[in-house]
Amino acid sequence: MVHYVIDPAEIEAFERFGRRWMELVERHGGTHHGYFLPAEGASDAALALFSFPSLAAYEEYRALFGSDPDFVEADRIRDESGCVLRYDRTFMRPVLPGGS
Template sequence: MITCVVEYTVDPAKMEAFEEFARTWISLVNRHGGQHHGYFLPGEGASDRALALFSFPSLADYEEYRSRFGVDPDFVAADQIRDTSGCVLRYDRSFMRPLLESSETA
């Protein structure tokens, strides 16, 4: 399993648009072979940072999902929420291998 961690810098004044963007991507990840673990939005402290975590069975499965970007109309519409609203100022993506209670060592 591979988990994608996306760290966002968001515009706090556009949090409603970011939440719409986030809900849309949760659905897309889950519909296309992944498991979305949720978005984590500002609570206390810094008000411009958000995280998303989602997993795919393998990097190959993630790449298949990524192949839809810019092509699949649902993916394009989801990105338009971000682009039109300007709710995301910056984002960085990294990949992690989760160690869960029931995980076997790989």
């Protein structure tokens, strides 16, 4: 899970940023479960949820940060618009209905 503090005035840029990252996660073996943006009232909070089949698969994906041109281009949306003020990543595991 990635928790973002966003600039509400740059929500459209954040959506472009999010759509690009959804493509990249899916292309590199992950499953993106979506970005969750403010729906009512003033808010600067947004969330992204995605998963990978293993820690090794996630680490392969992370190794592309800063070097793969598509990753750099996606981050440029964030950097040039200022849509993300800060973010933090939390690793979680699901407890799903019917699980044992």
